[in-house]
Amino acid sequence: MGIKVGICGVGAFANNFIPLFKAHPGVASVTLCDLDAAKLKEKAQLFGIARTCPSLDDLCQTDVDAIAIFTQNWMHGPQAVQALKAGKHVYSAVPSAITMEEITRLVRTVEQTRKIYMIGETSYYYPCALYCRERFQKGDFGSVVYAEGEYMHDFDHGLYDVCKWRGGERWKETAGSPPMHYPTHSVSMIVSVTGAYATHVSCLGVVDRHEDGLFRKGVNRWDNEFSNETALMRMSDGSVTRINEFRRIGHPGEVRLSLYGTQGSYEEQYGNNIWVTKDRASRQDLTSLLESKGVLARDKGDAMAEKVGGDAVFSGVSTVHPVERLPKEFIGLSNGHRGSHQFLIHDFVTACAANVPPPTNVWQAARYLVPGLIAHESAKRDGELMAIPDFGDPLGTRGSPKSS
Numbered sequence: 001m002g003i004k005v006g007i008c009g010v011g012a013f014a015n016n017f018i019p020l021f022k023a024h025p026g027v028a029s030v031t032l033c034d035l036d037a038a039k040l041k042e043k044a045q046l047f048g049i050a051r052t053c054p055s056l057d058d059l060c061q062t063d064v065d066a067i068a069i070f071t072q073n074w075m076h077g078p079q080a081v082q083a084l085k086a087g088k089h090v091y092s093a094v095p096s097a098i099t100m101e102e103i104t105r106l107v108r109t110v111e112q113t114r115k116i117y118m119i120g121e122t123s124y125y126y127p128c129a130l131y132c133r134e135r136f137q138k139g140d141f142g143s144v145v146y147a148e149g150e151y152m153h154d155f156d157h158g159l160y161d162v163c164k165w166r167g168g169e170r171w172k173e174t175a176g177s178p179p180m181h182y183p184t185h186s187v188s189m190i191v192s193v194t195g196a197y198a199t200h201v202s203c204l205g206v207v208d209r210h211e212d213g214l215f216r217k218g219v220n221r222w223d224n225e226f227s228n229e230t231a232l233m234r235m236s237d238g239s240v241t242r243i244n245e246f247r248r249i250g251h252p253g254e255v256r257l258s259l260y261g262t263q264g265s266y267e268e269q270y271g272n273n274i275w276v277t278k279d280r281a282s283r284q285d286l287t288s289l290l291e292s293k294g295v296l297a298r299d300k301g302d303a304m305a306e307k308v309g310g311d312a313v314f315s316g317v318s319t320v321h322p323v324e325r326l327p328k329e330f331i332g333l334s335n336g337h338r339g340s341h342q343f344l345i346h347d348f349v350t351a352c353a354a355n356v357p358p359p360t361n362v363w364q365a366a367r368y369l370v371p372g373l374i375a376h377e378s379a380k381r382d383g384e385l386m387a388i389p390d391f392g393d394p395l396g397t398r399g400s401p402k403s404s
């Protein structure tokens with residue numbers, strides 16, 4: 001037994017996840033779906049999958065229990081709503097949506113249908129997030145007073161190609177999207193550690209000057225001129241968060257977290273991860289602990305080695321990843337974005353089986369996204385301080401979600 005999964009969108013990113021869905025012991029069958037018939041045929045052959053489907057509309061009519069959405073980044077919100085309304089559980093690549101209307105409809109649809117929704121937020125399973133969550137829960141930070149999250153990805157680092165294959169002939173319409181419409185990697189790390197969410201934001205943007213003209217009025221569909229945006233947010237626990245979303249930056253690129261508490265702090269700079277306290281001699285270099293290069297099952301203890309066989313390797317994870325809870329079928333399979341992929345798929349499949357919201361449920365997805373959507377509105381108003389709507393916690397945990 002197990003769930004029947006349909007994978008909608010079998011482009012570049014889905015390649016990482018098709019083998020994981022196929023291998024997971026909780027998945028009974030996998031159906032591949034894409035509007036591009038040639039691509040669909042090629043991927044079905046490549047991954048040895050017999051069942052295919054020509055569109056999301058058709059996939060919704062099949063007997064799959066769950067649909068995993070890996071379509072272009074501006075399509076997810078309405079497609080997730082469509083699948084939920086067809087009675088399917090939904091896994092969605094980030095972002096969950098790109099407007100307040102879309103995210104509102106998405107949260108309401110999950111609440112009405114009571115289906116499982118999970119945002120595929122890779123940062124949630126980054127080693128630094130796992131490490132900080134554990135130390136936060138132990139009280140090692142004291143009270144968090146300040147946090148920094150940032151996603152730096154210069155256009156010269158592959159983004160032209162990505163925008164072209166996703167957008168086709170009209171790629172310039174979507175390439176210059178507001179950076180704060182993709183805030184989820186940076187915001188989620190902070191929200192996932194402290195449990196606090198952003199209540200107010202003031203944001204400033206840097207008007208782009210690059211000759212490619214992507215971030216220009218009349219070129220992209222948002223008339224957006226900002227290629228870099230920086231937001232300062234008031235959090236629900238009283239702390240302050242600073243988020244950077246940069247698309248023009250002389251930097252190799254990274255998703256980064258730093259978190260400062262009254263008792264201890266986690267600091268990250270490119271390639272360096274450090275824990276410090278008030279004691280000047282306390283500095284702990286965490287860089288090798290948090291490096292994602294794979295671990296041997298036997299390094300995770302005898303029980304794990306017994307489960308999977310001594311020298312089996314979980315690829316791409318760090319030593320802080322709890323690989324002991326992954327199925328042994330994932331051994332040796334691909335595992336990108338700092339060891340997050342296998343945890344994402346495992347947590348989605350187990351959430352569907354147990355019918356319990358996963359860690360990155362729709363209410364969390366909203367808290368990762370909405371601060372960025374409002375931040376961009378603030379940037380358009382030259383930094384005006386704006387309130388951020390909140391949708392509350394999962395139904396059944398802490399009362400009814402608050403209205404937006």
Ligand SMILES: NC(=O)c1ccc[n+]([C@@H]2O[C@H](COP(=O)([O-])OP(=O)(O)OC[C@H]3O[C@@H](n4cnc5c(N)ncnc54)[C@H](O)[C@@H]3O)[C@@H](O)[C@H]2O)c1
Pocket residue numbers: 008009010011012013014033034035036039054055056057070071072073074075093094095120121122162165166167337
């Ligand atoms: N770290 C991360 O979380 C991360 C990293 C990379 C990509 N992503 C996300 O992954 C998603 C996919 O990126 P990609 O580069 O693979 O895109 P892609 O353009 O290569 O693939 C998208 C596919 O979806 C198909 N599609 C669109 N609408 C469809 C429909 N109605 N029915 C069936 N198929 C449909 C398209 O034909 C296309 O083949 C993006 O949304 C991106 O945001 C996330």
